[in-house]
Amino acid sequence: MDEQEAIRQLKHGDIGGLEFLVNLHQGKAVRTAYLITRDPALAEDVVQEAFLQAYRSIRHFDPTRPFGPWFMRSVVHAAVKAARGNSPDPQGETLEELFADEASVEELVETAEFQERLRAALGNLPPRQRAVIVQRYFLDMGEAEMAAGLETAPGTIKWLLHEARRRLHSLLSERNSR
């Protein structure tokens, strides 16, 4: 079976099609939701609900288009909503604290310590800014696609992404100049 056949089956009410889609997309989807919610269990719940939503609205889906981007938009949207309801991480560092040492980022990204600090720092971003970072860099989405996922205007996405990225770039510049 391939993805198109799975969608065709699902449109005809055969949940075997959904099982195929779940197995194909659940890994990326749960990790995406995790980056936004910061909670593995909540991420699984979000993706489970997103699959149920896809099952309910598959009639609106154009089968000539790939399923992944359409589905990931709903995962991001649901994860942002879930993250807003989640309490903030009390251990979270600010982004300013994140890049306060001397090692290069290229070396840092491989270390568990850095990843933990990035996790905490992401936690301190508002959910929508966190979501645009995840959409852009983890899911490689374009701005129009991101706008559809977050039900917002492309201009707002541009601004959100610009704000989030500007902070990261500027923080790195500060760190490198020390």
Add this chain to the structure above:
Amino acid sequence: MRDESIRKSLEALARRGIPEEPNLWPRLAARLERKGSPAMQTKWKLAWIVLLVLLGLFAVTGVAYAVYQYFNDVGLQSASNAGLISTVNVTAQPTRMPTATPPEPVTVIGNSQTLEGVSLTLEWVYLMDGQQAFGFSVAGLEGGKAIGMPVMGFGRLVPEQYRGAGLAVKDNTQPVTGTYVVNQIVRDENTFGKTDTRTDVSIDIPLLEENGQVLNTFRFEVKNELVHDGPFAGGNVYSTRANGQEMSLDWILLSSKTVQARLCFTPPDGKDWTIAPPSIQLVADITQLGSAPQVVSSQSTTPTTENGVRCQIMTFPVGASGAQAFTLNASELSTPAGEVIKGEWDFNWNQLPSQMQFPGIAPLETPLGSDDIGADVTVTLEKSYADINRMVFVVFIKSTQTDFSVSSATLKDTTGAELNTGMGISSPPDDPSRFIIEFYPETEFPAGQFKGQLIVEIGKQLGPSSGLAEAHFAVDLPVYPAVVFAPMQTVTANGVEMLLQMIKVTPSFTQAYLCYQKPSPADWMIGSQAKLKIGEDTAIQSMSTLIFDSPRLSGIGIMPEPGWSPPVKTGRCMKAGFPVGYQGQPEELVLTIGGLEQSMPEVVPDDQVQAARKKLLAQGIDMDWVTSSGNGGGGAGPVINKKPDGMSDEQVMQLFYEELGYYYPGPWIFTVEIKP
């Protein structure tokens, strides 16, 4: 932080958080068994039966069921999914539009001077009412010598409303060439509008040493030069106000090697305030401004103060070759004592001197594509759709050149009369060659069949040459009617009663007729974030029209609504439009009016902004309201520095508007079961 580093970090972080492959299927399958198969659900069966009946009634010919998801709004998407978008696929060769009388060309000068071994030729001069420019070439510019910012004088005419100047120097080729443009009004008020204005022009161009000191100055005089009619052009920001402090970009010098900018401000007190190093983003494609690298200023002159205005010249270690736009951002003023004023002073320019076209003179750096329309260009009308609320056409431009676009479009009836409509043009995501053209009627298109002509005007995406050619298409398409519901539902929130009188729904668009008593005599309208959910589709309000107002607020226009009479004697009625449709199945409709809004004045007094900011700070929100002005007009917008976790930007803005008195919170939520 480099993009690749962010990507790698997120990958690693996600793998660490979710190390094992999840297995969601067993739990999902259990939940699905409890819910049953979608194919078996009565609601779905009903929906498809209704849809098939509707399709039969509409007698649509040439309907395509598998269509691309071109559309950004859910109404058109669902109309598309329901097969209501007709496939046309008619291709036309565009015909060239009549060429307008070419403007009078620049005055060619060609005078040369040699100073310190450097020869400078003033090539041309062009004066407009709102912008003045000249071009030059230089030979012998060696040993670190450079051209500085020129000064133009206009004899007895005193320029007014200065809006910044730019100098582009192309110094990576020989001879070095340059274009200088200054935005200001040069006008003889005694003769303006009656006779041509002519003036003498003086041009001083400094020759700089390597250390930036003026070595000598070239001076040219041009006699009796005509000042052409012409407004400020482009959208360049000259000054911007943030955190109560104004700053201006006095001039910018863009060369192939570096960029210099002169920033000025009036200090809030007599202290030694300086601008912290600003940053600049230069892009070859204006749509990339958000993602271009930021280059921080590497050098600044000592501030100079003249007439209370303090200025610094900043140097950025980046060349501007090929740039079409930039954003310069300053974010801090400080004193040696450690006092700081934070702000977001952004200066956006999308009309650089290097790209500007003056009559008869090619720009220093030509935008992509040629100015002419090639014989290889074809325009295909791919799809069409109409209901009483809008007509939509999808066109595709095929060309070996990449930058053609739809610059305008008109609809005509069979008599050749142009329809009175609003019009919007957009492109689908990731598909810049396809264009969605939407027409909105002043009231409603008549339901039934529309026959007429669509005229698509083709222009260039870059540069001023829009409207080069036209493609004509005969149009014959069904106009779907609306289904009308009359809930007459009343909801009271925050002391204001609101009536949902009527809902008019087409397959792609919904209009809600709402009446309410205003909370004060001011101009209270339905809030722009009003939201409509039909079934699983949600849309934000895309239009609203005032259709009744009593007592009538002075200066407020009312659009007549044929065949409708207000259900109230006093108060206000509005028609709110949402790009979400209804295909005839039983659905729940939820209309949420979050609040009422008054339009903000162009300039909000700074003391009101500061008072609102103070109140928001007490709620954990640090935001600023930034205003800017330039040669393309002014603008204003928020900068949100800090807000409580979980609060959206929209919520922050609502609180801000509320503190300013421009927002009256509800919400008014209407739930209506709609059935065919």
